Amino acid sequence: MSTKDLMNDLKPIAVNTRADLVEIQLREYLDKKGLKAGDVLPTEMDLSEALGVSRNVLREGLSRLRMLGLIESKKKRGMVLTSPDILGSFERVLNPQLMDTSTLKNLFELRLVLESGLADLLFLRKTDADIKELEAIIKKDKSGDNDVFRVNSEIAFHGKLYEITGNETLKRFQIMLMPVFDYVLKNENRSIKSNVSHADLVKILKEGTKEDFVLAMREHLRPHYENLSK
Amino acid sequence: MSTKDLMNDLKPIAVNTRADLVEIQLREYLDKKGLKAGDVLPTEMDLSEALGVSRNVLREGLSRLRMLGLIESKKKRGMVLTSPDILGSFERVLNPQLMDTSTLKNLFELRLVLESGLADLLFLRKTDADIKELEAIIKKDKSGDNDVFRVNSEIAFHGKLYEITGNETLKRFQIMLMPVFDYVLKNENRSIKSNVSHADLVKILKEGTKEDFVLAMREHLRPHYENLSK
DNA sequence: ATAGTACTTATGTACTACAAATAAAATTAA
DNA sequence: TTAATTTTATTTGTAGTACATAAGTACTAT
Numbered sequence: 001m002s003t004k005d006l007m008n009d010l011k012p013i014a015v016n017t018r019a020d021l022v023e024i025q026l027r028e029y030l031d032k033k034g035l036k037a038g039d040v041l042p043t044e045m046d047l048s049e050a051l052g053v054s055r056n057v058l059r060e061g062l063s064r065l066r067m068l069g070l071i072e073s074k075k076k077r078g079m080v081l082t083s084p085d086i087l088g089s090f091e092r093v094l095n096p097q098l099m100d101t102s103t104l105k106n107l108f109e110l111r112l113v114l115e116s117g118l119a120d121l122l123f124l125r126k127t128d129a130d131i132k133e134l135e136a137i138i139k140k141d142k143s144g145d146n147d148v149f150r151v152n153s154e155i156a157f158h159g160k161l162y163e164i165t166g167n168e169t170l171k172r173f174q175i176m177l178m179p180v181f182d183y184v185l186k187n188e189n190r191s192i193k194s195n196v197s198h199a200d201l202v203k204i205l206k207e208g209t210k211e212d213f214v215l216a217m218r219e220h221l222r223p224h225y226e227n228l229s230k
Numbered sequence: 231m232s233t234k235d236l237m238n239d240l241k242p243i244a245v246n247t248r249a250d251l252v253e254i255q256l257r258e259y260l261d262k263k264g265l266k267a268g269d270v271l272p273t274e275m276d277l278s279e280a281l282g283v284s285r286n287v288l289r290e291g292l293s294r295l296r297m298l299g300l301i302e303s304k305k306k307r308g309m310v311l312t313s314p315d316i317l318g319s320f321e322r323v324l325n326p327q328l329m330d331t332s333t334l335k336n337l338f339e340l341r342l343v344l345e346s347g348l349a350d351l352l353f354l355r356k357t358d359a360d361i362k363e364l365e366a367i368i369k370k371d372k373s374g375d376n377d378v379f380r381v382n383s384e385i386a387f388h389g390k391l392y393e394i395t396g397n398e399t400l401k402r403f404q405i406m407l408m409p410v411f412d413y414v415l416k417n418e419n420r421s422i423k424s425n426v427s428h429a430d431l432v433k434i435l436k437e438g439t440k441e442d443f444v445l446a447m448r449e450h451l452r453p454h455y456e457n458l459s460k
Numbered sequence: 461a462t463a464g465t466a467c468t469t470a471t472g473t474a475c476t477a478c479a480a481a482t483a484a485a486a487t488t489a490a
Numbered sequence: 491t492t493a494a495t496t497t498t499a500t501t502t503g504t505a506g507t508a509c510a511t512a513a514g515t516a517c518t519a520t
Contacts, residue, residue, distance in 0.1 A: 034327070044502070064293055073501085074501085084325075084328060086329065086337075088323075093318075110400055118347075248504070274471070283505085304471075306513040
């Protein structure tokens, strides 16, 4: 049995620090009490006493929840639960430099899946102004001549597509995934010449059917799909 | 201008705590130095001195990075950079109870987009064993008679689809999104009867083409799409 | 050379003290 | 009496010290 298999079967015995436990217990507490955004938490003193840890350690735990946007604190007023920014935490971790290659590969695929599945939202929410903007991006693309220009145009085009979905989470997700995309593409030196151009896609989005668009988008992305390993 | 618009234009002046700044600066430090997984960090004493904060505050910042899985520390050995578990942090925040409704809606749509875009990965990686397993899930479904059974089968079927993609990130993402999906569906009381059944999907996955599957999956999800607002 | 021991170093935890902000209470002015 | 002002009390934010705990490192004895 390989070391990798072994590591998969035998997780290292978790030697949780007090701060880890604080985080876990606080989370359980929120859940059990059914607390929701706006509710106030006990004071640090009360919490640290109840948990049997120093205020230091308690604050290390609280600091984590604060970072995630789960709580906010004001002097004298105390701490209140808040609606977390779900992508904020994601963002903090998305450093291609630090990620292992398999995760990078997975995220690259994830983005392909997303773009392949955008069609219905696009047709549901597109406006004439959106189409015009896409056409403008393409026009600009044709006028540019160097690679940097072309890459920026590529980003602008696909970014605009996400924007049309009207789904802010999706849009931000795409922005966050951009460096990952870049990182993977840089290590891909095969050609990525597609049969379906941006102009083709816009034409279909403007005059065609959802079904046409779905198939065209997949065709547009095909060079990337063909580079995937089985 | 409404208060909401105003709040969108004017973000509250960030009154960063020292711990916030520590987190930011450490992140910049890692980036600037181009440090990668396995590299060691300076000691807490050196860091706190360099940043001009107490060791307490420094540790509040470090605690965040530790939670994200960006660093690990051992006594005497010091701190080392690690490959973060990118979904771990996401998971910590995905509490439907705390999320605002627009984010919930966005995540629901995100999942629809994902499932609509799975086709290519499925056809790239499916095996005979996978098909058999899907068929088994369907068979079980037919034998069950109550709602709970049907819901579990629904989960099992779609979960298996993600599994077939061989993309661990995607799969975990789906698992994490499940409670969100549930939460949204619970507040939807319109019928969700589809023209394309699980059995139909499996048949196409087994004998049909990618293109057929793409269209069939969208048709399968259509009831959900139709409930979306413009 | 090896086993064992003492030493050193870095993280983990606790405690105390005070600064800063601010809600609430008390006081003063109209 | 009411409004404005000042004072007080409370809670988070920060600093500093001390010690516990784990784990490399060096040294010693066999």
